[in-house]
Amino acid sequence: MDKLVLSFNDIPLILVIFQSLLFSILLLTANLGRRQANFFLAMFLLAIGLDAFDSLIYWSPSIKVAYLDGAVHIFYWLKFSVYLAAPMLFFYVKSMIDPDFKLHWRYAVHLLPLLLFPLFIIGLYTSLTPEERVLGITQFGLLYKEPVFQMHLWMRHFLYVGYGIGCFYLLFQYKNRLKQHYSNIENIDMFWLQMLIGGFLMIWVWVFISYLLTLLNASQWIGNLIGISGNVFSFVFVNALVLYSMAHSTIGYRRVVSEEEKSDAPEPEKYDPLIMTKLNQLMKDKELYLDPEFTLEQLAEVSEIPVRKISAAINRDAGQNFFDYINFHRVQKAAYILASRNGKTSMLDVMADAGFNSKSTFYRAFKKFLHMTPTDYVDQLNRKN
Known part of the structure; x- marks a missing residue:
């Protein structure tokens, strides 16, 4: 077996992977806070960990050679993680601001990209020969030429950034509804949730900028710097997200009438x-x-x-x-x-x-x-x- 040599760039990704896994298990097993919110947060962290693992195995030549030689499909199928992470963050925020939140059939639209992911795999596999699938593991430029893979990359960035903005909009709506019912909302601490959503949104925008620079053939070291710093930020905010969510798990958000409930109410x-x-x-x-x-x-x-x-x-x-x-x-x-x-x-x-x-x-x-x-x-x- 070839000797495994890890670079400095691999360390933040490895930490994110193990922390996401451990925190996911902790959230699913610990009797703390709201079970539904913990479940969504655990799924979000698990997806973030899988996304980091996908990046690690692709960009670390030593890991490919030492452990994944011949394992072609894992390099493509793991890319489903983004389609899980984005809606799970959205559901987590919904369940935090609304204690009565329950999944309904109308929310299935958020999982539609995830359900359609096998079609992406079929389309990608159809456009690539078996030899090109193997070459694509080491030659990213080959994948860049494929419209199906390009569509996945654009969808990835739009989902992350779009859902990050959507989570902010949820908090904005919630604050406005509070003002329709309460004369004092200072004791409702949403600042930590805003900061954490903002942190992940910053990471996703940062990585999106790196992708755009790649398309514009910008200097490679700039793209690498953005990518490495994005991994470090991910490590920091995975820790912050769990620690803050546990520290604030007992905060009582006030129930307010949602827009859905208003639509069902009589005129x-x-x-x-x-x-x-x-x-x-x-x-x-x-x-x-x-x-x-x-x-x-x-x-x-x-x-x-x-x-x-x-x-x-x-x-x-x-x-x-x-x-x-x-x-x-x-x-x-x-x-x-x-x-x-x-x-x-x-x-x-x-x-x-x-x-x-x-x-x-x-x-x-x-x-x-x-x-x-x-x-x-x-x-x-x-x-x-």
Whole structure:
């Protein structure tokens, strides 16, 4: 048997392979967090590991010679991993932001590329002679000339980048739906999930750039540098993804009505223009916004108006979501407190007395509705006095 010699470039890939496998087993066997989310994350990591293995065996001549001499098919069939990884990340994010998420037949479209992968193999094998299939293992240029293989490469990059962007869009939708129901969303920690999705998206865009440079016949060392750094980033983010997901496995994401559920709901009743009048009067008389955790459902209970009618009225008449509607009243209260106390009260006290429990939300809302910071507002009051 030929001596196995590993290069420095192989080490990050080997680490990604073993870590992905070990973490997948851990997620599937550990009784921690949500089982469904763990399953999707395990499948994603397993696919990432297989993708790294596919890269390792192709670009490491010593491994080909030492262990895979004559094993032609593995170099082609392993390329299914991208078609599994991308949708699994999407399902993982869905299951993290929606505790009630369940796979439905309509989600089968995400697995369609994976199901069609055998057709790619048939097409590739048909376009290559048996001798060319063997040569393709060492002569990548031969595969580059094949339209079927080129289609796979483009699909690979579009799936990774597209699903990475799609996961960000899921978080964006979730945050917007939260604002339709809650007046405080600061205790919902989505930052770690955004950073991790962003990390993998950065890797995939980075590798895509390397592919484009190859097509443009750019300097080979630039492409190699991008490829090697992409492997190192993969190693870092595989670790980060699992560690952060386990650390945040007990975080309770708030359930909100999904777009699918909205489509199945009955049409709203006839619009009543007096709803906003009643809501504004309640805010003035009872100052319901002073409760930092005030929700749309609580407002519906106090006002005895259905949730759908309140939400529609706030969206239509005020041009706001529930989050902004409540924080607008809190800002008005904060401005009144600052004016009545001549700016002698600390901002933290003003914030708390107006119903805010987050300094960042307080400052953002104040600047959004009064177009200045609380400090500038106090300075303006002092100049008038």
